[in-house]
Amino acid sequence: xxxxxxxxxxxxxxxxxxxxxxxxxxxxxxxxxxxxxxxxxxxxxxxxxxxxxxxxxxxxxxxxxxxxxxxxxxxxxxxxxxxxxxxxxxxxxxxxxxxxxxxxxxxxxxxxxxxxxxxxxxxxxxxxxxxxxxxxxxxxxxxxxxxxxxxxxxxxxxxxxxxxxxxxxxxxxxxxxxxxxxxxxxxxxxxxxxxxxxxxxxxxxxxxxxxxxxxxxxxxxxxxxxxxxxxxxxxxxxxxxxxxxxxxxxxxxxxxxxxxxxxxxxxxxxxxxxxxxxxxxxxxxxxxxxxxxxxxxxxxxxxxxxxxxxxxxxxxxxxxxxxxxxxxxxxxxxxxxxxxxxxxxxxxxxxxxxxxxxxxxxxxxxxxxxxxxxxxxxxxxxxxxxxxxxxxxxxxxxxxxxxxxxxxxxxxxxxxxxxxxxxxxxxxxxxxxxxxxxxxxxxxxxxxxxxxxxxxxxxxxxxxxxxxxxxxxxxxxxxxxxxxxxxxxxxxxxxxxxxxxxxxxxxxxxxxxxxxxxxxxxxxxxxxxxxxxxxxxxxxxxxxxxxxxxxxxxxxxxxxxxxxxxxxxxxxxxxxxxxxxxxxxxxxxxxxxxxxxxxxxxxxxxxxxxxxxxxxxxxxxxxxxxxxxxxxxxxxxxxxxxxxxxxxxxxxxxxxxxxxxxxxxxxxxxxxxxxxxxxxxxxxxxxxxxxxxxxxxxxxxxxxxxxxxxxxxxxxxxxxxxxxxxxxxxxxxxxxxxxxxxxxxxxxxxxxxxxxxxxxxxxxxxxxxxxxxxxxxxxxxxxxxxxxxxxxxxxxxxxxxxxxxxxx
Amino acid sequence: xxxxxxxxxxxxxxxxxxxxxxxxxxxxxxxxxxxxxxxxxxxxxxxxxxxxxxxxxxxxxxxxxxxxxxxxxxxxxxxxxxxxxxxxxxxxxxxxxxxxxxxx
Numbered sequence: 001x002x003x004x005x006x007x008x009x010x011x012x013x014x015x016x017x018x019x020x021x022x023x024x025x026x027x028x029x030x031x032x033x034x035x036x037x038x039x040x041x042x043x044x045x046x047x048x049x050x051x052x053x054x055x056x057x058x059x060x061x062x063x064x065x066x067x068x069x070x071x072x073x074x075x076x077x078x079x080x081x082x083x084x085x086x087x088x089x090x091x092x093x094x095x096x097x098x099x100x101x102x103x104x105x106x107x108x109x110x111x112x113x114x115x116x117x118x119x120x121x122x123x124x125x126x127x128x129x130x131x132x133x134x135x136x137x138x139x140x141x142x143x144x145x146x147x148x149x150x151x152x153x154x155x156x157x158x159x160x161x162x163x164x165x166x167x168x169x170x171x172x173x174x175x176x177x178x179x180x181x182x183x184x185x186x187x188x189x190x191x192x193x194x195x196x197x198x199x200x201x202x203x204x205x206x207x208x209x210x211x212x213x214x215x216x217x218x219x220x221x222x223x224x225x226x227x228x229x230x231x232x233x234x235x236x237x238x239x240x241x242x243x244x245x246x247x248x249x250x251x252x253x254x255x256x257x258x259x260x261x262x263x264x265x266x267x268x269x270x271x272x273x274x275x276x277x278x279x280x281x282x283x284x285x286x287x288x289x290x291x292x293x294x295x296x297x298x299x300x301x302x303x304x305x306x307x308x309x310x311x312x313x314x315x316x317x318x319x320x321x322x323x324x325x326x327x328x329x330x331x332x333x334x335x336x337x338x339x340x341x342x343x344x345x346x347x348x349x350x351x352x353x354x355x356x357x358x359x360x361x362x363x364x365x366x367x368x369x370x371x372x373x374x375x376x377x378x379x380x381x382x383x384x385x386x387x388x389x390x391x392x393x394x395x396x397x398x399x400x401x402x403x404x405x406x407x408x409x410x411x412x413x414x415x416x417x418x419x420x421x422x423x424x425x426x427x428x429x430x431x432x433x434x435x436x437x438x439x440x441x442x443x444x445x446x447x448x449x450x451x452x453x454x455x456x457x458x459x460x461x462x463x464x465x466x467x468x469x470x471x472x473x474x475x476x477x478x479x480x481x482x483x484x485x486x487x488x489x490x491x492x493x494x495x496x497x498x499x500x501x502x503x504x505x506x507x508x509x510x511x512x513x514x515x516x517x518x519x520x521x522x523x524x525x526x527x528x529x530x531x532x533x534x535x536x537x538x539x540x541x542x543x544x545x546x547x548x549x550x551x552x553x554x555x556x557x558x559x560x561x562x563x564x565x566x567x568x569x570x571x572x573x574x575x576x577x578x579x580x581x582x583x584x585x586x587x588x589x590x591x592x593x594x595x596x597x598x599x600x601x602x603x604x605x606x607x608x609x610x611x612x613x614x615x616x617x618x619x620x621x622x623x624x625x626x627x628x629x630x631x632x633x634x635x636x637x638x639x640x641x642x643x644x645x646x647x648x649x650x651x652x653x654x655x656x657x658x659x660x661x662x663x664x665x666x667x668x669x670x671x672x673x674x675x676x677x678x679x680x681x682x683x684x685x686x687x688x689x690x691x692x693x694x695x696x697x698x699x700x701x702x703x704x705x706x707x708x709x710x711x712x713x714x715x716x717x718x719x720x721x722x723x724x725x726x727x728x729x730x731x732x733x734x735x736x737x738x739x740x741x742x743x744x745x746x747x748x749x750x751x752x753x754x755x756x757x758x759x760x761x762x763x764x765x766x767x768x769x770x771x772x773x774x775x776x777x778x779x780x781x782x783x784x785x786x787x788x789x790x791x792x793x794x795x796x797x798x799x800x801x802x803x804x805x806x807x808x
Numbered sequence: 809x810x811x812x813x814x815x816x817x818x819x820x821x822x823x824x825x826x827x828x829x830x831x832x833x834x835x836x837x838x839x840x841x842x843x844x845x846x847x848x849x850x851x852x853x854x855x856x857x858x859x860x861x862x863x864x865x866x867x868x869x870x871x872x873x874x875x876x877x878x879x880x881x882x883x884x885x886x887x888x889x890x891x892x893x894x895x896x897x898x899x900x901x902x903x904x905x906x907x908x909x910x911x912x
Contacts, residue, residue, distance in 0.1 A: 451889050457875070522824060522842045525864040525871035525878075548824040552862040552873040560873050564859040612828075801820055806838075807830045808813050808910065 003031045006304065007092050007102035009082045009248070011036025013045055014277025014293040015108030016064055021301030023072060024488075025519065029305060032074045033100045035092070037081035038131055041066050044441055045131070046290050046473070049323075052135050052163030056438070063441040085252035087270055104272055104304060107249055107260060111242040111278040111288065116151065120213030125220035126236045129160045138235065142167035145234030149173075149223050151210055153180040155321055157239035161202055162323045164237070172203045172231060174210060174223065184319050184330040188346065189353050189369040196326055196351070205231075244279045244286050259286045264311040266300035276300050282314060289317050294443060302491070309491045309517070318379045329375035332365035332382050333357060340364060345396050354396060361387045374398040376470050377463075387757055399463065422464050425457035430468060437472045445469065458711050487526040489518050494530070494744040501534050507543045509535065523549075530745035533632065533668065537740050540782035553630035556803065557789045558615055561608065566615060568607040569629035570622055571665070574639045574657035574677075575603025581624065588621050600629070602636030602674070613805050616797060619790040626790045628666070632746075635674045637661040638686065642679035642696070651696025653679035656725045660694075663729050664736065666786035667779070670743040670752075673736060688716050691749040692732045697721075701728045705735055705761065706753040714750045717758050720766055734765055734772040737779035812900070812907040818846070821906065826861040826870070831910050836897055837861030838906065839881050841868055847881035848899040848908055854879075854892025 006022075008015045011034050019032060036042075040062070047061040069076040080094040085105070092100045113128025115121050125141065127134050138160070142148075146169060150161040153175030161171045173180075179190030180197075194204055205225075213236055214222040224230045244259040255261045255269040259281025266274050266282075276296040278288055287293065292315035299312040318331035336342060340359040345352070352370035356363055356378065362385050366378045377399040381388065388395060416422075418431030436442060436452045448465055449456040455465045485491050492500065497516065506512035509531050513523060523531065528549035535543035547555045558566035572581070585605055589597050595609035604627055610618060619626075628634060639657030643649035657677040667673070676685040677694040687693025689709035693716045695702045700723040707716025719735070722728055736749075738761070743752035753761060765772050793800045821827050821840040828851060829836045835851035837860050845868070851861050858874030868881045878887035885893040898909035 520867060522866050524866050525876060528864060528866065548822055548865065551864065556862075560859075560862060562856070562858075562874065564857075564862070802822065802825070802827065805828045805830045805835075806816055808815070808908075 004029060004103040005101055006030035006032045006104045006106065007100045008032065008034040008106045008108060009092065010106075010108030010110055010277065010279075011038065011042050011076070011078065012108060012110050012277065013042065013063070013290060014110070014297055015106060016042040017294055017297035018106060018108065018276050018300045018304070019074070020064075021298050022304050025301065025307065026305035027072075030104070032072075033077070033102075034069070034074055035077045035080050035082050035094060035098075035100070037079065038133070039079040040132055041069065041076065041078065043132065047438075048129070048132070048135055049159035049163055052138060052160065053166045053323075054163075058132060060438060082248060085248065087252055087254075087273075090272070102272070104274065106300070106304070107268070107273060107275040107279060108277045109245040109248060109260075109279040111244050111286075113238055114241040114243045115238050116210060116240060118210060118212055120215055120220070121238075123213055123215040123220045124218055125234060126213055126238065129156055129237055129239050130242075134237075138164060138237070139167060141235045142169050146170055147172075147232045148235045148237065149231060149233040150237045150239060151223075152239035152241070153177065153204070153206070154183065154239060154241075155181065155319060157237070158197065158321060159323060160237050160239055162197070162200070164235070165201055169235070170203075171201075172205060173197075174205045174208050174225075176207065176209060178207050180204070180206075181321075181328075181330075184334075185328070185367055185369070186334055186355065189328070189330075189355070189367050192348075192351065192353055192369050193321075193326065193328060197323075200325075242278065242288050244281065246279055246281075249273075249275070249279070257281055257284075264299075264313060265303045266296055266312060267303065274300050274304060282312065285314065287315060287317065289319065290443075291315065292317060307517075307519070316379075316383050318375065327368070327370055327372040329368040329372040330366065331375070331379045332363070334365035334367045336365070343392075343396050356395060358388065361389050363388060372470075373467060376466055386755075390757060390759075416468075422468065423452075423454035423457070423461045426453040428452050428454040433465060433468050434472050437469060442469070443473065486530055487524055489513075489520045489523050489527050490516060492516055497531070498534050498538065498742075501538050505539065506535065507539055509544075509546050509549055533670065533745050536668065537782070541784070554632070556612065556615065557626055557628075557630065557793070558610070558612075559630040563609075565609045565611055567629070568610050568615070568618060568622075569600060569604055569627040570624035571627040571661070572604045573661045574637055574654050576639075576654060576658065577604075584622060584624070588618055591621065592618055600636075602627075602629070603638050604629075604636065612803060616794045616800070616803050620794040622790075624790075625665075625788040632669055632671050633673065634661070634664045634667040634669065635672050637675040637677060638690070639677045640679050640682075640684035642677075646679060648682060649679035649696070650698045651679045651701065652725075653677040653685065653694075653696050656694065656696075656701075656728060657685075659725065660729060660732065664733065664779070664783070666788075667736070667740075667783055669736070669740050670745050671748045673739075673749070675732070689713065690716060692716075692735065694728055694732070699723070701725070703728060703731055703735075705732075706750040706758070708748055708750045710748070717753070719758075719762065730776045731765060731772065733779050734775040735761065737775040737782075738764055740779070740782075741775075811910055813910050815906040815908050818844070818901055818904050818906055821846070824865045826863075826865060828859075828861045829908060833910065835859070835861070836908065836910075837870075838899060838908065839865055839870060841865065841881070844901075846899050846901055846906055848897035849879065849881065849884050850895040850897075852894055853877055854886055854894050855890065860894070 042064040044061040044063050050056040082092050083095050084093040090102050113130050127137050148164045148169040148171045150157045150173045153173050161173045165171045179187050180194050209226040211226045212224045220236050222230050222232045246256045246260045249260045250256045260275045260279050261281050262268055262275050266276055268275050277293050296312050299310040302310040321328045336357045340357050343356045345354045355367045357365035363382045368375050416430045421429050433452050433454055442448050455462040500516050504515050532546050532549040536545050552560050592614050594607045598606045600606045637657040637660045639654045642653035674690045675692045676687040676690040678685040678687045679696045687695050689707040693704040693707055702721045703719045704716035705719045708714040739749050826837050826839040837849050837851040839847045851859050853860055853872040855877045858872040860870050862873045863870040869878050871878050877890050884896045900907050
């Protein structure tokens with residue numbers, strides 16, 4: 001079949017990002033031709049400021065080399081501007097007469113700096129700050145001239161001014177507003193910024209209206225203002241805003257309104273023509289930052305690939321100033337509206353200012369100056385619209401104040417040296433990450449994880465990696481919304497997948513994938529385990545459990561070790577054992593020459609280093625049930641001695657632990673689930689760091705939920721107090737069942753509660769008695785008839801051949 | 809010289825799964841895809857020697873059970889950006905029986 005032809009007009013970041021996304025999902029669909037009016041291949045425009053400041057070179061910021069275009073069979077025309085589109089015959093014409101036919105077209109014509117319509121704007125030495133050519137002009141002028149004037153005290157203007165200063169010029173910034181960055185900062189932060197920039201040697205003229213640019217022999221010599229004053233200038237940089245380039249589209253008869261008008265699929269009024277980037281007017285808004293462009297690119301690519309999924313619904317943007325030594329961040333509505341409240345921290349001497357604007361229990365805006373470590377965290381809270389009352393007290397002190405054991409003392413990316421280790425699992429240091437971000441043009445956490453492995457194992461350093469990404473990219477970085485697609489095989493997020501499974505009653509993975517339009521024939525190692533869990537938890541006894549979609553540990557009911565052997569942990573209900581059990585374990589350990597026997601943290605015994613082909617025989621000899629020490633499932637119920645023996649015990653915690661472990665035995669969950677029961681507030685069973693922790697008091701039992709002793713230590717939160725052991729089982733069962741039904745796969749209870757809020761959990765468990773009983777009943781129904789997986793396999797060897805090795 | 813050795817009936821290898829074949833030269837993982845193609849790889853991930861046969865099989869790849877490197881069943885190469893490859897062996901199915909070419 002002949003390939004369709006795709007012509008891309010505009011060889012910038014938005015257009016090429018769309019092409020990259022397209023190649024990822026439909027590499028062979030199109031014959032692609034790209035036109036760019038600049039002589040360069042695609043480069044990282046947001047890094048022009050560091051180039052001007054001499055911190056990077058042009059080569060450093062090339063995103064796609066000419067070889068890349070050739071490798072992907074893309075015809076690249078640089079230095080050729082498209083001047084006409086014939087939509088009837090579907091041909092694009094370049095200035096030099098080059099023609100290209102198209103079946104689909106992508107307009108990514110970007111924007112141009114707005115030049116003030118004043119006398120003298122056409123003089124030599126009056127430029128914008130947009131492309132490599134402008135940067136070359138600035139660096140060239142700085143070599144031979146002294147005085148630079150930057151008109152516009154916005155982000156771009158300040159970055160240009162900073163760069164010119166570093167290049168050795170005397171720089172004056174002329175700004176019409178009464179403080180700098182008035183669209184990003186409030187007055188306090190704006191004034192602090194001005195002070196720091198003045199310390200770097202920049203001069204400012206605020207509330208000045210430029211009237212005319214003066215010149216001699218066609219070259220700029222000065223600037224005159226409305227109040228009659230004048231200053232000398234050898235170079236004038238206009239940075240007062242950008243204007244979308246839509247003249248080409250308009251001349252082709254495509255509907256434009258201060259930008260090329262597109263719908264939520266990035267399609268223009270001509271269904272064959274799509275548009276992305278700064279040239280677009282989406283829902284009346286044009287974006288001048290890179291993060292929204294990438295979101296558009298992703299959506300547009302899925303439609304170009306004929307998948308017909310994904311909608312772009314607009315972006316909330318945040319900004320950072322890329323001036324070395326100045327930390328500044330702002331997002332959302334930072335000046336506040338009616339009914340909004342503010343939390344402000346201001347240390348004038350220390351140079352730190354933080355403001356959060358809150359409305360209806362949500363962050364709607366934020367300005368940070370001097371310490372922007374938590375910028376992306378606040379931005380994420382803002383974008384996700386998360387209620388904040390539970391963390392309000394700590395909010396201003398940052399994410400770390402919420403607890404982050406294991407990264408204390410090294411949690412500020414900016415203060416780290418290049419040699420310092422970021423990812424302890426994979427041994428990745430800061431310099432490696434920064435280098436990868438710059439040289440490979442990475443923009444998202446996922447890309448950094450993939451390329452450097454940092455944060456790809458336990459994930460505890462993800463926050464730190466994110467900070468490094470944010471500080472390296474500046475305005476180019478937008479933190480991902482937490483509601484993201486399950487994996488690259490689908491655009492559905494976890495919640496949507498669950499809804500679909502419920503709504504359409506999918507009972508098998510192939511049916512679910514087919515129904516939801518999975519892109520891959522049988523998913524990947526990320527989505528299949530998730531789907532399998534969602535199916536069996538939504539439709540217990542009906543959905544088909546697929547062992548091939550389970551991780552090896554759950555497939556063979558043992559825990560794989562680094563050398564490919566397995567560990568075997570039999571269940572000891574409540575951590576109570578007998579001499580008879582211990583004798584059996586000792587005999588088995590001898591018989592199979594188990595290299596290590598270890599007591600676990602969950603009060604049982606681990607037999608390590610077992611060969612896979614010995615598992616079945618060993619289980620048969622042990623004749624003890626599986627402890628599920630390998631699964632996203634109920635693990636142990638840790639107990640203390642309790643009132644039976646302990647002189648302090650107020651309740652029989654051991655018996656309740658045994659009862660709970662028996663009641664919830666064999667339960668699969670989104671992640672592992674750990675319980676503990678202590679017999680008195682001395683809490684010897686460590687109930688405070690368990691998914692469900694129970695503490696006996698004289699008058700009954702206290703139930704705590706959402707604790708975690710893992711990567712990030714989280715103290716469990718008080719849920720309620722009940723009188724009887726039966727109530728403990730019902731309340732905790734209902735809690736776990738709602739978690740099983742609503743949490744995302746691989747979320748521990750703490751992550752789930754963090755997202756929905758403890759109030760929500762209380763509402764479901766405490767305020768809705770019928771709902772609680774029903775949830776508990778659903779859990780009991782799901783566990784009905786569950787059998788021990790070890791006995792089942794040991795007794796039916798014929799149907800479990802996977803345990804046997806074929807020897808030749 | 810090729811030495812085709814009879815391994816097992818195809819039905820003894822689960823779809824999207826694998827079996828381990830122990831040979832004098834070491835363990836070989838024999839994999840079966842959804843559409844009944846069969847592949848054989850040295851049962852050792854190029855990363856840290858994880859037993860590939862124990863991984864999740866999808867498309868024509870397997871994800872190593874230890875650190876999730878994605879290895880192609882077709883050529884034994886690790887998916888980018890990881891770099892490395894493991895040996896492949898010839899394998900065929902005749903009359904529902906799987907044969908493996910074990911080099912002597």
